[in-house]
Amino acid sequence: MSTPTGLARTPEPPYYAVIFTSRRTEGDRGYATMAARMDELGRTYDGFLGLDSARGADGVGITVSYWRDEAAILAWKRDAEHERAQRAGQQTWYDDYLVRIAKVERAYGKPQG
Amino acid sequence: MSTPTGLARTPEPPYYAVIFTSRRTEGDRGYATMAARMDELGRTYDGFLGLDSARGADGVGITVSYWRDEAAILAWKRDAEHERAQRAGQQTWYDDYLVRIAKVERAYGKPQG
Numbered sequence: 001m002s003t004p005t006g007l008a009r010t011p012e013p014p015y016y017a018v019i020f021t022s023r024r025t026e027g028d029r030g031y032a033t034m035a036a037r038m039d040e041l042g043r044t045y046d047g048f049l050g051l052d053s054a055r056g057a058d059g060v061g062i063t064v065s066y067w068r069d070e071a072a073i074l075a076w077k078r079d080a081e082h083e084r085a086q087r088a089g090q091q092t093w094y095d096d097y098l099v100r101i102a103k104v105e106r107a108y109g110k111p112q113g
Numbered sequence: 114m115s116t117p118t119g120l121a122r123t124p125e126p127p128y129y130a131v132i133f134t135s136r137r138t139e140g141d142r143g144y145a146t147m148a149a150r151m152d153e154l155g156r157t158y159d160g161f162l163g164l165d166s167a168r169g170a171d172g173v174g175i176t177v178s179y180w181r182d183e184a185a186i187l188a189w190k191r192d193a194e195h196e197r198a199q200r201a202g203q204q205t206w207y208d209d210y211l212v213r214i215a216k217v218e219r220a221y222g223k224p225q226g
Contacts, residue, residue, distance in 0.1 A: 007134045007173065007211055017215050019130060019177055021120045021165045052134045054167040054175045060120065062167045062175040064132055090223060098120055098222045102130050102215035109211045110203060 008050030008066060013104045015049055016067040022089075022097035024059045031093045034085050041081060047072025059095075066104070073101065121163030121179060126217045128162055129180040135202075135210035137172045144206045147198050154194060160185025172208075179217070186214065 024031070042048060047068035055061035067073045076082060089097070137144070155161060160181035168174035180186045189195060202210070 007136060007209055010213075013213075017130075017132060017213065019132065019217075021177070023120060052173065052175055054169040054173050056167040056169065060165065060167050062165055062177060064134070064175060064177075094223060096120055096223055098220060100123075100126075100130065100217045101219040102217040104132075104213045104215040106214040107211060110207060110209055 008052045008064075010049050010066045010104075010107070013107055015104050016070060016073060017102045017104050018065045018067065018073055019100040019102060020063045020065075020097065021100075022061050022063075023095045024055070024061065025093060025095050029092055030088075034088065034093075038082060038085055041079065042076055045072060045076045045079070048076070070101070121165045121177075123162050123179045123217075123220070126220055128217050129183060129186060130215045130217050131178045131180065131186055132213040132215060133176045133178075133210065134213075135174050135176075136208045137168070137174065138206060138208050142205055143201075147201065147206075151195060151198055154192065155189055158185060158189045158192070161189070183214070 039051065039053075042051070042065065049066035049068060051063065051065045053061070053063040067076075077086075152164065152166075155164070155178065162179035162181060164176065164178045166174070166176040180189075190199075
């Protein structure tokens, strides 16, 4: 679980990553509230391993969530509240987005010391 | 190839993603110049498919680069100029970072219309 400004720590690979790249429309229109709720709700799902998220001043954002397996990703995708958020995302919050499902094969961090 | 505020467009999977999450130290210390140069240089490598990058006000950044295969990733990792940037990243620019190498299996975008 990540701290507010920390990076997600995940177990040894293999595991899955969902790479969500997006470009926001202008104005909040309920986005911040939804994003906080989806963060909270997603973390309760079995198989959730962590999440990293960043959005720059140009409106381009990247959220990567980490999952034990594809079944866990699918269960979260089909969550009823999440499905409503996905529809609102298509219609209101995102000019553009792409979702990539990837199997993490190797990982390494900053050398210690 | 992405436009400055667009999202990277990639061919049909499978291909590879390098997910680089990082937390910057305070101050620029040559970072912006290096980042622009690495962006320019990485794109010249055979097998480079695209790149998305975002950094929020909290200092957490995510850069995802897309590659044809693992050999292309390794060739870029071993570029001499890139190796110098990696060492400076460890020593100067990043409080913390993680690199994950993942095989993209599925991808979908915002429905058109």
